[in-house]
Amino acid sequence: MLAGWEDIRAEVLRRIRAHDWRPGDTIPTEEALALEFGVARATVNRALRELAEEGVLERRRKAGTRVALHPVRRATLDIPLTRLEIEGRGQAYSYRLLSEEMASPPPAVAARLGLPQGAQMLHLVCLHLADDRPAVLEDRWLNPETLKVQPDFHLVSANEWLLANVPYTTGDISLSAANATADEARLLDLPPGSALFIIDRTTWDRDHPVTCVRLAHVPGFRMRTTV
Amino acid sequence: MLAGWEDIRAEVLRRIRAHDWRPGDTIPTEEALALEFGVARATVNRALRELAEEGVLERRRKAGTRVALHPVRRATLDIPLTRLEIEGRGQAYSYRLLSEEMASPPPAVAARLGLPQGAQMLHLVCLHLADDRPAVLEDRWLNPETLKVQPDFHLVSANEWLLANVPYTTGDISLSAANATADEARLLDLPPGSALFIIDRTTWDRDHPVTCVRLAHVPGFRMRTTV
DNA sequence: CAGTGGTCTAGACCACGCC
DNA sequence: GCGTGGTCTAGACCACTGC
Structure with a gap:
């Protein structure tokens, strides 16, 4: 397996794009995913946190992690001299x-x-x-x-x-x-x-x-x- | 002290804005800062990583962490429906x-x-x-x-x-x-x-x-x- | 109250890239 | 080579919030 956080991130994205997990769905908890992928919870946390920052996931304590329903896409602009x-x-x-x-x-x-x-x-x-x-x-x-x-x-x-x-x-x-x-x-x-x-x-x-x-x-x- | 990663981030930014650390300067290593602030290295890492993603710091293994010389400012745009x-x-x-x-x-x-x-x-x-x-x-x-x-x-x-x-x-x-x-x-x-x-x-x-x-x-x- | 994410720790190993 | 950041782990405590 040898999964790093980028692999976890990619796999979660793949499942979303493949409609395994649809907009609005609650996905498994960090603990469950850590168990599934055979990694520490911190590794899953890193992957899910990045996806949340990109606007793909929405996370709330106790409520869990959901696939964003209205994906406000976030783009980064470089503003050079x-x-x-x-x-x-x-x-x-x-x-x-x-x-x-x-x-x-x-x-x-x-x-x-x-x-x-x-x-x-x-x-x-x-x-x-x-x-x-x-x-x-x-x-x-x-x-x-x-x-x-x-x-x-x-x-x-x-x-x-x-x-x-x-x-x-x-x-x-x-x-x-x-x-x-x-x-x-x-x-x-x-x-x-x-x-x-x-x-x-x-x-x-x-x-x-x-x-x-x-x-x-x-x-x-x-x-x-x-x- | 009770420093979390956001406090570390804020303090590093403060030092940069106060010209304690100037553009091009190499700042102390994660280990040194962890010691100074009395936190684990992972906490310092999180703070410095965020600043690097914003374009404020430049990090390279072995070379260390520098205050960006040509701060390509990075802005995030929300692209809604x-x-x-x-x-x-x-x-x-x-x-x-x-x-x-x-x-x-x-x-x-x-x-x-x-x-x-x-x-x-x-x-x-x-x-x-x-x-x-x-x-x-x-x-x-x-x-x-x-x-x-x-x-x-x-x-x-x-x-x-x-x-x-x-x-x-x-x-x-x-x-x-x-x-x-x-x-x-x-x-x-x-x-x-x-x-x-x-x-x-x-x-x-x-x-x-x-x-x-x-x-x-x-x-x-x-x-x-x-x- | 109890479940979930948010964060911290102490330690470890590794990858990269100056010297 | 070897110093630095990059990442992972196993465990812990806490903050929020839905029930």
Whole structure:
């Protein structure tokens, strides 16, 4: 047999896909499966826990383990640096700072970061290019309190500077689609109204708001994943 | 102390965020941390393994555990049924089958599924509505071999039928943005060229191709997640 | 209350991959 | 080779929750 937890996981998945165990069914307890497969309960636990994290199983103490009825499939997205993403496609990366000024952010941005309406923030607009063609337009608001020293954003993108200096932040991400405004179309060298893939991200360092950024990707951009 | 693996995980994250351990640094071994925290090595292992899965740490046998240098942040997306997603927003869900016919799929679809060029597949076009307004246009190609019995797709959406009858498939997902074609705009009751959020999904049941679907979401649709 | 999963322990062996 | 993480075991106690 020589069963490791990955074998157990595979066998459980096989039984589900083969309709031995159907959505809504309660499957045997960890103890029963451990006995059947001839392994320790911890090994079965590991396998079932992974399947539960993927949304395939639902587990509750005392109630037991069931095959999920409405399998909310969970996919993991990798969110790389723009530079690495472009280089990963085999294209040459370059970067251009378009503007940099202190200003009052739009109310929506201030609200998302939990800052007062009138607060001054550093507003950066920059362009990421792939093989010298515009690929991503970045519109970023930075909380100046997180900038002990102010780097030269002509030389290093805010993205990379933050990663090196305020690493491992938390935050939320939202994905959507939007038609390019006249300005965006001009800067990205696209027809007005082109469909852009938008990544909005708000970032916190523990309880301190750090930045709020909108990345507008030119048509052709895709995010891929596997389930 | 009373440290569980979640406490260990939190403490390690705290040290990273506090710059005690910086990106690229090798952190102490599992054994050393187990000693420091007064827990078994398995407990430390669990904590560090979770952080590695999130992309915060990089682990290699013999080399040890390092704080990731280029933190590819990993976000998990929930991909629910269209119906549940709409109902989850508190809107009334309805569904309309627009067309259903056997036809030859576009070469790109056949290729993605690994089917011969001339193969006949079932082509479905349907509309998902939220509060009686178009929300998602679904364009689906189904491998007829997976349909032992052919359900009435006027009554049950292909999405739900597949979930109940060919559950727990594997596949890949791609997210992108596209301008609505004239047809799409008409069916979704939008101005032509509106930016649509596109989810393309190809699905397999073990080695058998099942379906290839394109879900076009009206503007305003967002996918959210947290890191 | 009693059954189930969630976690911890102490020890062990193994696989990988730097040196 | 040998240090490190990856996993397994057998046993234990606990937390939750359905009955």
